[in-house]
Amino acid sequence: MSLRRLKATHFYEGVAAMFLVGALWWIPHSGYVAPVHVAAAVVVIVDPGHGGQDPGAVGVNGMFEKHINLSVAHALQHALASQGIVVYLTRTADYSVNRVAPYSVRNDLLARSRLVRKYHAAIFITIHSNAEPTHTMRGPIVYYDRDSLSSVRLADRVAHALNAALGYARPPRPIQQLVLEEAGVPAINVEVGFVSHRGDSAMLTSPQYQETLAKAIASGILQYLNQGMK
Numbered sequence: 001m002s003l004r005r006l007k008a009t010h011f012y013e014g015v016a017a018m019f020l021v022g023a024l025w026w027i028p029h030s031g032y033v034a035p036v037h038v039a040a041a042v043v044v045i046v047d048p049g050h051g052g053q054d055p056g057a058v059g060v061n062g063m064f065e066k067h068i069n070l071s072v073a074h075a076l077q078h079a080l081a082s083q084g085i086v087v088y089l090t091r092t093a094d095y096s097v098n099r100v101a102p103y104s105v106r107n108d109l110l111a112r113s114r115l116v117r118k119y120h121a122a123i124f125i126t127i128h129s130n131a132e133p134t135h136t137m138r139g140p141i142v143y144y145d146r147d148s149l150s151s152v153r154l155a156d157r158v159a160h161a162l163n164a165a166l167g168y169a170r171p172p173r174p175i176q177q178l179v180l181e182e183a184g185v186p187a188i189n190v191e192v193g194f195v196s197h198r199g200d201s202a203m204l205t206s207p208q209y210q211e212t213l214a215k216a217i218a219s220g221i222l223q224y225l226n227q228g229m230k
């Protein structure tokens, strides 16, 4: 159930209760007390890409993408939780998310998307690290589910925050990716940098840089949420 639907349901319940009270006890000027409105916390799924037998990209010095993704995801969880957002990680250590044999990348991705329904999440963020053969590209790139307008808006806010924090001018890009398509909510893939680039790979292993990335991503998510998740 969406947050908007939840609020609407509470509103109509409140109205119905008001009429019921009036019908049973017709007491003019009785001082009707409005129902207490408790806002539900926003839930975000943060998905550290790869894990277990799937290392993801292999960077300079043999570093594995899956480890960078997990560290940044933990930092993002911390940054969002400090703003009152409830965060579930799809994995909290080095393992495959889909535990049912036989292993397949497809089943592993579907297991990640399924957690959106399980936890009634409003947003899905998958964290990855890039690699390319020329070893020259660096910096983050935000991808969005190309069929979802709200994913474009979310990606726009997150890309803007990352560009501002790190000095890039890189617009978000559309992508067709199973894990984003199956999420069913605004969904983006944040490629936090290039493990194939010597400078990037050194920064990506630094807890301070991971925190800078996480705070920028969290700031973009909060800006999107404050716009009303349109």
Ligand SMILES: [Zn+2]
Residues within 6 Å of the ligand: 049, 050, 056, 057, 065, 128, 129
């Ligand atoms: Zn990846």
